[in-house]
Amino acid sequence: MSVKIIRPTAAFADLLPAEYLELAANGPYASPKTINDLGNFKEIIEEHPHCAGCGVALGVRLTAASLPAPADTLIVGTAGCSFFGLAQAALNYSCSAFGNQNAVASGLKRMLKIRYPDTHKDVVVLVGDGGIADIGLDLTLHSWFRREKIATIMVDNEVYGNTGGQESGMTQEGQVLNMAPKGKNFAKIPVFELAQVSGCVYCARVTVASPKKIGQVVRKAILLAREVGPTYVQIYTPCPTNFKFPPQQTINIAKKAEEGHYSFREFISDEAQAYWEKNFSSSA
Amino acid sequence: MSITPYRVLVGPEGYLPPAAASRGVLLPEKGEALIEGAIVPEEEAMQAIATKLLSAKNPFFFPGPQLLWDWKEGVAQKAQAVKRLADLAGARVIPMPDYRPKYPMINPAVEINPNHPNLTIWHNKIDLCVFIGVHCHYANMALKIIRGGTSCYTVALCGEAGHEDAMISLCCMGMPELAKLTEIIRTMKGEQAA
Amino acid sequence: MIEQKVVAPEYLFNEAEREEQFITGSEAVREAIRRANVDMAISYPITPQSESMHLVGDIYAEGYIKEYFRGENEFAVMSSVAGAAMGGVRVFTATGGPGTLRAFEAFPTWAGARLPVVCAFMTRGINSPLSIQPDTLEMAYMLDTGIIMLHAENSQDLYDMILQAFMIAEKPEVHIPVGVFVDGFFVTHTRDRVKIAPPDIKLPPYNPYSAPVPVMDMENPPIRQMRDPFVMKSNFISYAAHASWQQEILAAAERSRRHIAHYLGSLLEAENENAQVMIVASGTAVSQSREAIESARQEGLDVGLVKLKSLRPFPTEELKAVTANAKAVIVPEFNRVGWLAREVRAALEAKVKVVGGPRVFGGMTMPPDLILDEIRRCANE
Numbered sequence: 001m002s003v004k005i006i007r008p009t010a011a012f013a014d015l016l017p018a019e020y021l022e023l024a025a026n027g028p029y030a031s032p033k034t035i036n037d038l039g040n041f042k043e044i045i046e047e048h049p050h051c052a053g054c055g056v057a058l059g060v061r062l063t064a065a066s067l068p069a070p071a072d073t074l075i076v077g078t079a080g081c082s083f084f085g086l087a088q089a090a091l092n093y094s095c096s097a098f099g100n101q102n103a104v105a106s107g108l109k110r111m112l113k114i115r116y117p118d119t120h121k122d123v124v125v126l127v128g129d130g131g132i133a134d135i136g137l138d139l140t141l142h143s144w145f146r147r148e149k150i151a152t153i154m155v156d157n158e159v160y161g162n163t164g165g166q167e168s169g170m171t172q173e174g175q176v177l178n179m180a181p182k183g184k185n186f187a188k189i190p191v192f193e194l195a196q197v198s199g200c201v202y203c204a205r206v207t208v209a210s211p212k213k214i215g216q217v218v219r220k221a222i223l224l225a226r227e228v229g230p231t232y233v234q235i236y237t238p239c240p241t242n243f244k245f246p247p248q249q250t251i252n253i254a255k256k257a258e259e260g261h262y263s264f265r266e267f268i269s270d271e272a273q274a275y276w277e278k279n280f281s282s283s284a
Numbered sequence: 285m286s287i288t289p290y291r292v293l294v295g296p297e298g299y300l301p302p303a304a305a306s307r308g309v310l311l312p313e314k315g316e317a318l319i320e321g322a323i324v325p326e327e328e329a330m331q332a333i334a335t336k337l338l339s340a341k342n343p344f345f346f347p348g349p350q351l352l353w354d355w356k357e358g359v360a361q362k363a364q365a366v367k368r369l370a371d372l373a374g375a376r377v378i379p380m381p382d383y384r385p386k387y388p389m390i391n392p393a394v395e396i397n398p399n400h401p402n403l404t405i406w407h408n409k410i411d412l413c414v415f416i417g418v419h420c421h422y423a424n425m426a427l428k429i430i431r432g433g434t435s436c437y438t439v440a441l442c443g444e445a446g447h448e449d450a451m452i453s454l455c456c457m458g459m460p461e462l463a464k465l466t467e468i469i470r471t472m473k474g475e476q477a478a
Numbered sequence: 479m480i481e482q483k484v485v486a487p488e489y490l491f492n493e494a495e496r497e498e499q500f501i502t503g504s505e506a507v508r509e510a511i512r513r514a515n516v517d518m519a520i521s522y523p524i525t526p527q528s529e530s531m532h533l534v535g536d537i538y539a540e541g542y543i544k545e546y547f548r549g550e551n552e553f554a555v556m557s558s559v560a561g562a563a564m565g566g567v568r569v570f571t572a573t574g575g576p577g578t579l580r581a582f583e584a585f586p587t588w589a590g591a592r593l594p595v596v597c598a599f600m601t602r603g604i605n606s607p608l609s610i611q612p613d614t615l616e617m618a619y620m621l622d623t624g625i626i627m628l629h630a631e632n633s634q635d636l637y638d639m640i641l642q643a644f645m646i647a648e649k650p651e652v653h654i655p656v657g658v659f660v661d662g663f664f665v666t667h668t669r670d671r672v673k674i675a676p677p678d679i680k681l682p683p684y685n686p687y688s689a690p691v692p693v694m695d696m697e698n699p700p701i702r703q704m705r706d707p708f709v710m711k712s713n714f715i716s717y718a719a720h721a722s723w724q725q726e727i728l729a730a731a732e733r734s735r736r737h738i739a740h741y742l743g744s745l746l747e748a749e750n751e752n753a754q755v756m757i758v759a760s761g762t763a764v765s766q767s768r769e770a771i772e773s774a775r776q777e778g779l780d781v782g783l784v785k786l787k788s789l790r791p792f793p794t795e796e797l798k799a800v801t802a803n804a805k806a807v808i809v810p811e812f813n814r815v816g817w818l819a820r821e822v823r824a825a826l827e828a829k830v831k832v833v834g835g836p837r838v839f840g841g842m843t844m845p846p847d848l849i850l851d852e853i854r855r856c857a858n859e
């Protein structure tokens with residue numbers, strides 16, 4: 001980029017809304033920020049219409065704050081609660097049909113590589129568990145098989161949040177939800193393991209209770225996707241509305257999950273590890 | 285295509301006004317322009333814009349993202365020229381910085397958004413507006429909403445093919461056309477003063 | 479690969495000296511794409527489309543296209559095509575029959591997002607029962623997706639229309655997808671004489687920054703950019719914005735009329751337009767009608783022909799004009815539902831008798847005699 005697309009023209013600069021002037025002066029574009037800088041720069045997502053205490057909102061916001069190069073990042077989304085926040089993001093975002101995100105991202109990434117051979121354009125998929133594990137599973141896996149250089153990030157609330165609390169493939173076994181009136185009768189879909197065997201060179205599992213870890217793994221996933229191959233990050237983002245817990249409990253619930261089914265996990269291929277050590281290990 | 289040609293007139297036209305293109309209004313070719321749905325020579329439309337601008341009570345320019353951000357060569361100069369044009373015509377400026385439906389709420393005193401342009405027009409009691417530097421899709425989307433719900437007269441200065449949904453639309457606007465329109469306004473102002 | 483020079487589209491279409499080749503419809507697709515300056519093509523096999531996309535793959539390997547791959551299914555392919563188009567490049571793909579329906583959600587999505595994708599549809603039967611044979615049924619479903627629809631009669635049309643489709647689709651005030659439809663097997667798998675431009679010229683490249691919507695590349699403003707519509711709140715303002723957005727897609731198709739007329743000459747072609755009996759058809763039904771008309775004229779019957787080249791936008795006014803003297807209009811079709819007869823009836827507003835048929839489907843050919851029988855009946859009424 002293109003910091004130039006957020007550089008006001010002199011003629012109209014004084015008329016721009018304050019949030020834009022702040023974004024231009026103190027956004028994460030010219031000098032990229034990390035999650036440790038939160039509070040000291042103008043974030044690309046602040047306002048959003050998610051429910052109070054929404055884990056997805058927090059996951060999306062933390063991911064946005066972890067992008068290594070927001071000035072050259074394009075986020076591909078899909079239907080689901082994640083689009084509430086992302087529609088307000090100060091970068092290019094798209095979502096077309098439910099579940100097609102990794103196919104859209106494949107076409108976009110390949111073409112940006114051709115249009116801008118000398119710039120890293122980071123194409124990041126950021127969508128819900130239903131979007132990846134259920135309706136979009138085949139397109140997700142195939143993008144990994146094809147070794148598309150995309151970072152795929154799942155904000156996993158273990159439910160279809162946006163459509164009113166139905167069971168998803170990532171719901172835990174036994175959980176009663178809409179469309180699972182007797183409780184879900186199969187386990188969470190092992191997307192992490194699928195990613196590992198399908199060509200992802202880096203996979204990580206985190207929760208919104210550990211923002212710094214999110215900062216590290218998102219950055220790593222995106223940087224490795226540039227040169228080595230597809231990467232996958234799965235973030236636990238609890239949904240107070242559909243699991244009916246008080247909004248201020250979101251972090252506690254995520255924290256507790258870290259001791260149980262959502263412990264921190266990381267996988268890196270030998271090739272990715274060698275690349276990482278050679279290029280980034282000092283800054284990791 | 286209807287038998288009586290559709291006229292693109294000042295609103296409020298009603299619940300859901302049609303796209304003028306779907307009612308047979310054609311776009312101008314280079315050197316031509318549209319006034320209220322009819323193709324006229326560009327010069328005539330520029331005169332009409334000048335007359336409308338100078339007689340409006342509360343005219344506003346709405347520069348879009350392509351003019352607000354200094355993203356490619358020539359934009360800064362063009363933005364200057366548009367600003368001068370607005371000043372000369374005694375029009376104020378409210379920017380359209382982007383196209384997202386804005387959350388949580390738009391401040392209609394400081395910005396306009398193509399998804400709900402009527403809010404800004406009502407709030408500021410704008411009786412004439414000029415679109416420039418707005419991507420064509422979003423301009424057309426907004427122009428119809430304005431025609432449907434407000435009594436604001438709409439003008440589009442378009443660098444591409446023009447806008448049937450504006451009451452006056454120029455097409456292929458570059459720096460020379462901008463200069464010509466500025467001259468016409470300057471002359472007309474001088475005549476009015478004299 | 480032959481070194482190619484960019485030329486004006488009008489030169490490539492009308493002025494450059496053409497060479498006549500005896501080739502299949504699939505080969506005509508290859509020759510069109512060779513000259514189309516396409517950035518990316520994505521494929522997924524389905525008979526009778528596969529051969530075309532093999533050949534497109536071959537010219538990718540030769541260097542005429544920058545990127546090409548086989549996707550995992552038609553919905554994925556159409557989605558990848560969308561991603562590429564959002565990134566500001568010229569893309570091509572093709573499918574047919576079940577592939578069209580498998581990908582269906584993508585088409586209104588393309589139109590709604592103002593993507594100037596060109597897609598060829600090699601039409602065939604839709605399950606069930608399973609059939610790979612020619613049938614234009616899928617076109618019935620496509621009529622209201624918002625895309626522009628051209629229908630080729632033969633390989634010459636197919637070659638010309640694919641090239642012209644890019645120019646029409648990419649006009650800033652149009653900028654919606656164009657589908658070039660062709661009857662599978664009858665055209666794709668038969669040889670015909672096709673006049674084609676020299677191989678050392680190609681269309682001008684696509685300019686994404688003239689598009690009516692921003693390009694998704696972080697190189698053009700606004701930085702806050704949702705590349706697809708997101709006007710989804712539950713209030714009147716959102717509904718009105720959504721409605722205005724949809725009207726704009728319809729308006730874009732209306733604006734294409736001028737460009738279709740410019741590049742294709744017209745939206746329809748008429749012969750003997752003052753006749754008492756007119757046949758109105760599109761695709762290979764036109765060729766079958768020509769034979770029937772030939773026989774009818776020998777019998778002294780007064781019959782004319784209308785070949786519809788553009789179905790979306792539909793040439794309503796032109797059709798009214800060329801059927802003004804007719805007492806009957808016959809609409810032969812290669813499908814069971816008679817979507818074209820419905821269109822023609824709606825356009826002519828009950829001012830003339832519209833005979834829906836003859837119709838054949840499931841791969842059956844249409845003997846000209848079937849049409850001739852209908853002409854005789856109408857002429858003698």
Ligand SMILES: Cc1ncc(C[n+]2csc(CCOP(=O)(O)OP(=O)(O)O)c2C)c(N)n1
Nearest residue numbers: 079080081098128129130131159160161162
């Ligand atoms: C083809 C299609 N099927 C169904 C839907 C309805 N739908 C929209 S969002 C959604 C669920 C999203 O769940 P998830 O991906 O987990 O995201 P969340 O809302 O939980 O963040 C569904 C089923 C749709 N938009 N399109």
Ligand code: SF4
Nearest residue numbers: 050051054081161239
């Ligand atoms: S339903 Fe759940 S996931 Fe969706 S916005 Fe509300 S809290 Fe967040």
Ligand SMILES: [Mg+2]
Nearest residue numbers: 128129159161
């Ligand atoms: Mg979910």
